[in-house]
Amino acid sequence: MNPDTLRFDSDGLIPGIVQDRAGTVRMVAWLNREALRLTLETGFVTFWSRSRQALWTKGESSGNRLKLIQIRPDCDADALLILADPEGPSCHRGTESCFDAGSEGGDPWPATLPWLGRLEALLKSRKAAASLDGSYTQKLFAQGVDRIAKKVVEEAGEVILAAKNDDREAFLGEAADLLFHLDLLLVERGASLLEVVEVLHGRHAGRAGGSS
Known part of the structure; x- marks a missing residue:
């Protein structure tokens, strides 16, 4: 990135949006040329x-420093996306993100990892190309909801067994398999993980408001 190609405003500043590896937006602040130079150095x-x-x-x-990974200007070169590894919370309130409700109360916006969104988009493309001669995912979509639902049940059983065996690595692996197949089932039924998160968020909001 060449700083000379950036478009600083009339005060010599440019906004920097900090994002971590998981895709969570941690904070937004301003940089001038010297701040950018020090960040890079x-x-x-x-x-x-x-x-x-x-x-x-x-x-x-x-x-709670932000260890730089990469800086990317936007298409107009008047804003920066700063990818960083946070060494602790990024908000002065002690929350990971300045966009969390955190310690000041309120209900956080339902957040999903952008990677899960990309996975779901991939699953949708596999569903559109479903074939019994295709990939594992395409074959499952071609076999329909009953087959996918059966896989969800199978994977749920594997999660339970791994949990009982107190094997953390196996437990996390089986949980990942369960989440993958659950997302397959959601896509098959025209639903999404975000909708599930919104349901959970609604339940949390209801309890916070005194609902049973």
Whole structure:
């Protein structure tokens, strides 16, 4: 990335959107040319504080630094996507993200990992190309809802067995298989993981409001 190609505003600033490896947006702050230079040179994200009119490296007092992975400008070169590994919470409230409701109350927006969204998009494309001669996923879609539902039951049983055997690695592996096949079933029935998350969020909101 060439800083000279970026479009800083009239105050010499450009917004930086910080995202972690999981795709969670952690925070948004501003950078000037010096903050960008320090970020690239030190490997830790540095911003320009408009309120204090000073440079500040995220985590310089709290220790919750942002270790730089990569910086990408947007299509207009007037905003930056900063990929980073957080070394702790990113919000001053102690929450992972400034977009969480966290300690100040309220209900968090139902969040899903962007990777799961990409997986679901892939499953939809496999469903569109379902064939008994295709991939494992395509074959399951071709066999229909009964076959996919049976796989969900089988994988749920494997999760239970792995949990009883106190084998963490096997347990997580079987849980991943269960989630994969559950998403297959959701796609087969024209539903999505996001809708499931929204149902859970609604239940949480109801309990928080005194609902049973």
